[in-house]
Amino acid sequence: MNRNLREFIKEVDQRKQLRRIKTLVDPELEIAEISNRLLQAGGPALLFENVKGSNFPLVVNLLGTVERVCWALKVEKPEELEILGKKLAMLQQPKPPKNISQAIDFGKVLFDVIKAKSGNSFFPPCQQLILKDEKVDLSILPLIRPYPKDAGKIITFGLVITKDCETGTANVGVYRLQLQSKNTMTVHWLSVRGGARHLRKAKEAGKKLEVAIALGVDPLIIMAAATPIPVDLSEWLFAGLYAGSGVPLTKCKTLNLEVPAEAEFILEGTINPGEVMADGPFGDHMGYYGGKEDSPLIHFHCITHRKEPIYLTTFSGRPPKEEAMIAIALNRIYTPILRQQITEIKDFFLPMEALSYKVAIISIKKAYPGHARRAALAFWSVLPQFTYTKFVVVVDENINIRDPRQVMWAISSKTDPSRDVFIIEDTPFDTLDFASEKIGLGGRMGIDATTKIYPETNHEWGEPLEPDASTTQLVDQRWSEYGLGNITLKEVNANLFGYDIL
Known part of the structure; x- marks a missing residue:
């Protein structure tokens, strides 16, 4: 209709x-x-x-x-x-x-x-x-x-x-x-x-x-x-x-x-x-x-x-604006297309706070050394608008890329700037971006925030903390008994960060 x-x-x-x-x-x-x-x-x-x-x-x-x-x-x-x-x-x-x-x-x-x-x-x-x-x-x-x-x-x-x-x-x-x-x-x-x-x-x-x-x-x-x-x-x-x-x-x-x-x-x-x-x-x-x-x-x-x-009508400006809301929704449409062209990508997200295209967070199922860097380079070339994405952060597939707490934890705990940050100079750039020295020409940064494997690192990686599965199930079942039934994850997120996780 x-x-x-x-x-x-x-x-x-x-x-x-x-x-x-x-x-x-x-x-x-x-x-x-x-x-x-x-x-x-x-x-x-x-x-x-x-x-x-x-x-x-x-x-x-x-x-x-x-x-x-x-x-x-x-x-x-x-x-x-x-x-x-x-x-x-x-x-x-x-x-x-x-x-x-x-x-x-x-x-x-x-x-x-x-x-x-x-x-x-x-x-x-x-x-x-x-x-x-x-x-x-x-x-x-x-x-x-x-x-x-x-x-x-x-x-x-x-x-x-x-x-x-x-x-x-x-x-x-x-x-x-x-x-x-x-x-x-x-x-x-x-x-x-x-x-x-x-x-x-x-x-x-x-x-x-x-x-x-x-x-x-x-x-x-x-x-x-x-x-x-x-x-x-x-x-x-x-x-x-x-x-x-x-x-x-x-x-x-x-x-x-x-x-x-x-x-x-x-x-x-x-x-x-x-x-x-x-x-x-x-x-x-x-x-x-x-x-x-x-x-x-x-x-x-x-x-x-x-x-x-x-x-x-509408108008542009620093988010949130209508164009940012459209970008968040269209992000979901892009995802299957990205997965088809870059098969290792499990999910990707363009945060509204980063103007809906300046920062991309992508998750991959890491299979070999250098995999994160390859995924970042492939992302920049898959669609024309991603040419103007300045920063690409690559995380493991178990990271919820729409949760800023998890993404920041991955960057902070899995990244050594001397090894895991790479910069490409003098690439085509958004002419409306005044951050670059030359209008229309600038750099891009990739950040590998995945778990490192040999030969990316020569030492064993620590085992991540995980709650006991049986205890988690028990607490879920008894949550209402504690008198905390009105406190939801959504409410906690709003109190801590001022917004909900999409």
């Missing part, structure tokens, strides 16, 4: 995790300040019904908890996302089935792909109202400016849709856009992204690049577009696999592009190759203001939207 933004908002409301704000609020700084306080507290999504300067309501924090991200992906718990990851892993590197059971599983995945194909919508809700040419005015949108030194108002949760002028292959990405005038915006994308590649090809062919921006779609589609999985699937098909059914698409009014028919707004425009304007600075996920740089300028000549549309 297909779902749109307003249906997901209704679901969140029914689950008592939506608050409607009727008071007049300012999209300049005020909305972000209110939202950030709720994000810090793990609070509800917010629907602002009275936004200064706009007739349209605005929803934010919709994906502000891991729980709501799971609901968006149509599951209840993060662990269930690994089922989807297994499907994607099977599609990425299909292998001949060894038995009837594997053949049935592969057949089910192929059937899921068939169901995930996009369909056409002949009466698309996103085109109920149409504004063209002189009537195009982007100021009708309740665009926010999150931080006081931001260069202007922005779009953050928009799907940016472009097409390769040679192959006709579409790309769907999530990029930041800055308002420049009533009908222009700059788009900020990295040179390796699909939209940037399409612009280079259009320039070589002497053509304008058509660009459509879809605003207010089912959050599931946003996550599909933002997931850089190296699978030869279109983002629409990928979103269909997430959803369990195809995404209804419709053709733009003025462009040869297809867009989600259930979107709240569609912006249609073109880029003249080589035409740029200054973009930024803006607050980014690193917790700092980014730089100012020339970025491609989009000229918009058509806006279509639903009747009584809802504007969906």
Whole structure:
């Protein structure tokens, strides 16, 4: 069953995790300040019904908890996302089935792909109202400016849709856009992204690049577009696999592009190759203001939207933010893909506090000397986004990598910095990371926190402390007799560390 933004908002409301704000609020700084306080507290999504300067309501924090991200992906718990990851892993590197059971599983995945194909919508809700040419005015949108030194108002949760002028292959990405005038915006994308590649090809062919921006779609589609999985699937098909059914698409009014028919707004425009304007600075996920740089300028000549549309937005910054919550959930989808490509990896975790990609903790079943170092090097190369992971900590498979106490114990008790820490210099680096001496070029560190074996060490390793199994069972059985039944592990974790173990 297909779902749109307003249906997901209704679901969140029914689950008592939506608050409607009727008071007049300012999209300049005020909305972000209110939202950030709720994000810090793990609070509800917010629907602002009275936004200064706009007739349209605005929803934010919709994906502000891991729980709501799971609901968006149509599951209840993060662990269930690994089922989807297994499907994607099977599609990425299909292998001949060894038995009837594997053949049935592969057949089910192929059937899921068939169901995930996009369909056409002949009466698309996103085109109920149409504004063209002189009537195009982007100021009708309740665009926010999150931080006081931001260069202007922005779009953050928009799907940016472009097409390769040679192959006709579409790309769907999530990029930041800055308002420049009533009908222009700059788009900020990295040179390796699909939209940037399409612009280079259009320039070589002497053509304008058509660009459509879809605003207010089912959050599931946003996550599909933002997931850089190296699978030869279109983002629409990928979103269909997430959803369990195809995404209804419709053709733009003025462009040869297809867009989600259930979107709240569609912006249609073109880029003249080589035409740029200054973009930024803006607050980014690193917790700092980014730089100012020339970025491609989009000229918009058509806006279509639903009747009584809802504007969906978010903003970046030091975690916790919505992007960090999405990353925690997507971590579970990556896991089966990593296990298939690096078979020794048992589990991996990207802590939110480390910006959801700067530090990776992976566990392995160690089999030979140097195994941890090999696993770290393989991790850095398996997916494009892991290129920017600065630190990789490798632990044994019996360590719960989502428990910071166990990880810190492993580092402290199993690591000799002179032997177990290795650094790779001058590697490709995140341009938003100011820690490096050269922007775009920096180092990576691997930490081997596994139990050492010969010849990694010449002495025997101590036997780890373990409680007596029979006594553990006895205490479990008699716990209520002690009068301690109301004290749970979750409560202990919260008191000691201020958060729960995911």
